[in-house]
Amino acid sequence: MSTSASEKSSILIVDDMEENLVALEAVLGSLDQLVVRAHSGEEALKAMLRQEFAVVLLDVLMPGMDGFETAANIKRLDQTKDVPIILLTGTDADTDYAYRGYAVGAADFLTKPFDPWLLRTKVNVFLELHRKNRQLAAQAEQLRRLLVGDGTSDETTEGAASDETQEGADAGADAPANGRESGERLAEIVNRLAQIELLLRDAEGETATGLADRISDMEHAVDTLRVRGDSA
Known part of the structure; x- marks a missing residue:
């Protein structure tokens, strides 16, 4: 194919x-x-x-x-x-x-x-490493977006369109929903970290090591989110 x-x-x-x-x-x-x-x-x-x-x-x-x-x-x-x-x-x-x-x-x-076969084999090793590194970079970028968020929340838009009384009611009603959204976001982050760790086990070279350091920083950020969530 x-x-x-x-x-x-x-x-x-x-x-x-x-x-x-x-x-x-x-x-x-x-x-x-x-x-x-x-x-x-x-x-x-x-x-x-x-x-x-x-x-x-x-x-x-x-x-x-x-x-x-x-x-x-x-x-x-x-x-x-x-x-x-x-x-x-x-x-x-x-x-x-x-x-x-x-x-x-x-x-x-x-x-x-x-030997043509030997040359193709050597080149294919570097092609495979390049593919893995691109996957790692894409996963890292997705994690970054999850950690920092992307875009204005629906709650903010709805709050701007309501009066003060309705805002108070919405705040109480949306609290559990916000908690669920935060939990889902954290679960997705953890899942992506697991995927990246699997890729790192197969990847080799300095590029993979550099990405591993970046992922370690993200893991620290996730741990910080967990601590905040547990203390809330």
Whole structure:
């Protein structure tokens, strides 16, 4: 079953040789994701500032800004520093290429000609991590909205349209309803926290750790709501 456009992740492939880009696109085609080309390190950086990528496949030997320099620049920018990079190089590469690659922040290293199945497997690992992180971010945003509320309550609108006597009557009648709404909101928050915790158990990497810290802050906010509710 094909993936909808909104669910697809983007993969950036960077190589100065057109035939290599064509070969990479052919290998990655079965993953059914969006593949974006760049013919140089400079072009790659511009592309990464325009859109979000799940992973970058970066050739080491390029004229001008080579793969190592490009990777270093990617890791230097706040907007792109967490994007995983797989460096690609030929069989005649120096023995220290792998060390240099990991030193500049590359997540993996492959030597050409690479096995298509192996490349797809490595890329798919980062695609799955990217999907989990997007799910976590969406859950965190939903929790934030639940915690701060969104919009004017119906009680406020009704109160503005009634006289003082009716306001007093409504206040007494709405108190249990308000309590139920608060309880339902808190229950939904707790449920979403549980969902996020399940995602965190499966996710790996620095991005997941950062989201875990944000969720911990939300858990503290929920505990505060519980204490207020118990003391009311």
